[in-house]
Amino acid sequence: MPERLRxxxxxxxxxxxxxxxxxxxxxxxxxxxxxxxxxxxIVDSNKIMRFANSIAxxxxxxxxxxxxxxxxxxFIEVNEVSEVSIVRENREPGIASMQIxxxxxxxxxxxxxxIRDVTGSWRKKRNETELQRRAIISF
Numbered sequence: 001m002p003e004r005l006r007x008x009x010x011x012x013x014x015x016x017x018x019x020x021x022x023x024x025x026x027x028x029x030x031x032x033x034x035x036x037x038x039x040x041x042i043v044d045s046n047k048i049m050r051f052a053n054s055i056a057x058x059x060x061x062x063x064x065x066x067x068x069x070x071x072x073x074x075f076i077e078v079n080e081v082s083e084v085s086i087v088r089e090n091r092e093p094g095i096a097s098m099q100i101x102x103x104x105x106x107x108x109x110x111x112x113x114x115i116r117d118v119t120g121s122w123r124k125k126r127n128e129t130e131l132q133r134r135a136i137i138s139f
Contacts, residue, residue: 039056039057039113040114041072042110042111044108044110047072049070050110052067059086059088078102081098086115096116098113098114101114
């Protein structure tokens with residue numbers, strides 16, 4: 001772990017996802033890491049995107065060559081979890097859980113969004129709710 005990254009408690013389990021983007025050339029440090037299962041976006045205090053790993057770029061439809069410097073168009077509330085629309089690997093629409101945290105990155109206080117695809121569990125819950133609704137109606 002580089003000395004430049006001071007971690008709050010929530011960040012400890014995901015910090016390695018945004019130190020590099022597999023090739024190790026986008027973050028403050030150079031590491032070769034396996035492909036993460038979550039998307040991570042780092043946003044400065046003005047809501048400008050400073051980094052997004054490949055998973056986050058795919059989920060949010062961001063172009064690698066042009067996303068830096070763009071506005072992060074989501075509400076930032078630290079430690080809150082929200083649902084956002086995403087594009088899944090199969091290019092189908094989906095639902096993701098997004099949690100915002102705060103950390104110091106490259107000597108700057110930043111926000112980070114951890115994005116996890118929850119489409120499967122969301123659909124299952126929606127189907128269970130629909131079945132319960134139908135059962136109530138049929139009584």
